[in-house]
Amino acid sequence: MTRISHQWDDADVCEMDILDHSFLNDLVPFTKTFSYDGEHQLNNLLDSEFSERTAYFLLRSGKKSIESIIKSVETYSISSFDITEGLILFKLSFRTHAAAVHEINLLIIEKLLPMGLDKAIQGFPRPRITGKESTRGKEPDYSWCPTRTPRSSAHVKTRMPTVALEVAVTEDDKKLNSDVRYWLSPNDGNANLCLTLRINPINNEIRMESWARKDNNDNKQRARIDRTQVIYVHSTQEGRPIVTGDLPFRIPFESLMLRPIDAQTAAEQDIIFSQADLEEAARSIWIAEEEEEE
Known part of the structure; x- marks a missing residue:
């Protein structure tokens, strides 16, 4: 060996x-x-x-x-x-890891409820997704896609994630970056957006990011990935979360639903996580970490 x-x-x-x-x-x-x-x-x-x-x-x-x-x-x-x-x-998945996945999924459903779209998406915990050649594949920690793919969408494969989530508790950025590349590559996951949560259990810090593909019109083989948002949640000595960065955290509606916002429907908007949303999610994640350490 x-x-x-x-x-x-x-x-x-x-x-x-x-x-x-x-x-x-x-x-x-x-x-x-x-x-x-x-x-x-x-x-x-x-x-x-x-x-x-x-x-x-x-x-x-x-x-x-x-x-x-x-x-x-x-x-x-x-x-x-x-x-x-x-x-x-x-x-290996930890309890902290599962709590983070649960919190993000809850937030997305919560934001879709007032729009009447909570049934219009499907969430998948750890589905195995293979690329075009089926020689390599990956399981996201969680992913979402529309329940029905709009006819106007160029998203060819049904049940392919439009938004994927990866959570890292003890993994390094090298591993997390590899995950992001897979989900945003047109030949692999082909998602529109990849969300990442990097949790540092030692000092109760969370880094939440969103990543999107930036196509190169001159050379499609040289597309890039851009980090479109980054938010940090730090814990004070009293255990109070402090949120900094690109607030509010935003998931573009079209990235998730594969269609533009319906101008005739006043309730439709981007999925927005407020500072209060992120503070509450962080508390739940830290509670899970405390329980895991006992």
Whole structure:
């Protein structure tokens, strides 16, 4: 069994290439990577790494083994895979992680209720999404799309996320940036927007970001990803959340629903998270973290 382990420093990357030919291979120099040696070895790895609260690790193997492993949906916690690169990513979810996902989904539904659109979207916890070639795939922590795709939409695949969410508790920015690239790449997730929550459980800090693809009209193969918003939530010594950054946090209506706002419907608007919304969500996330530590 071969193991490669490295450490990295967090990098605050605000703009990225998305159409690079690599995916999980970018993570190999920076995280634990093991060579696959059978199902027994994998089960031992899952037990040992996750008992140590390892955020994620990579498994390298051949095409047939990877195809066999990714079919075992209920057996393994697979976050991402790339058959061409011969890599599978296994990710551990914490209680804090689940609480954050729950809070964001609740906020989106809450904002759609006054518009009468709470039934007009479908939310998917951890659906496996494959790219055009079906050789690599990923599970978002949560994703949303319209219940019915508008006929005028260029969004070809039905049930593909229009907005994806990734939550990181102990993962590094390198991993989070890889997630963002996957969801916004036209050849992979093809989402319109990717939301990320980076939670620092040591000092109760949360960084929430939105990312969107910025096409290059001169060269479509050189599209970029822009960080369109970033918000920080810090905790005071008294446990009171302090929100700073690009307030309010906004999810464009058309990015989610694949159609413009209906000018005849006064209630329709962008999905907006106020400062109070984010403060309340942060409290719930920190409570979950406290419960997990006990």
